[in-house]
Amino acid sequence: MSTQPSHSPDNGHAVAERSEKRWAYFVIAIIVFMLVVVVYSGLHWAMMPPSRVETVDPSRLQMSGEFVESNLGSAVEPDGSVVVRFIAQQYSFTPQCLLVPADTDITFRTTSADVVHGLLVTDTNINTMVIPGYVATFSSSFPQPADHLMPCHEFCGFGHQTMWAHVKVIDKAAFFEQAKQTRRLSCVSR
DSSP: OSSSOOOOOHHHHHHHHHHHHHHHHHHHHHHHHHHHHHHHHHTTTOOOOOOOOOOOGGTTTTSSSTSSGGOOOOEEOOTEEEEEEEEEEETTEEEEEEEEESSOOEEEEEEESSSSSEEOOOSOOOOEEEEBBBBEEEEEEEEEEEEEEEEBOOOSSSTTTGGEEEEEEOHHHHHHHHHHHHHHHOOGGG
16 A cells, blocks of 8 residues: 555645646637737727817818818718718707718718717718817718618707707719709708
């Protein structure tokens, strides 16, 4: 018979050390997996980066510059790109309905006339904050004709619940045909 006990202190220490190493590897694997998911989501799903920092005087929006009322809505620029300009203000978006073409890259430019607003377009990845004094610029496209709601998702006062707009996506050919007839497009010009 053996005079040594079957569970020596050296044996227990080795078992504990192996167990701790396994758990450490498991935790490292989880961290690496989470980093891969974040990078994949950011690159593959084209999450919106912060808008470039561009300032505007909110007290003079409707008087001159890019955001005068006659310049709001959708427009085909001379280079053929589509740009949509609109203003968020308590408790509405101007214009109330944005007309855009399907299957086309669209640049959205917006600012706030008064307080911080937020907007999102349902069934898309469009989601941004609109801050007075800054122009929020983001790009997106819509694969097919549809109607989307665009509510304000940042509490902006007691009328906040009524602040919403529509994004009406129409056929690409129909949009560009209408753009030949008028400089600025909105849902009411249809």
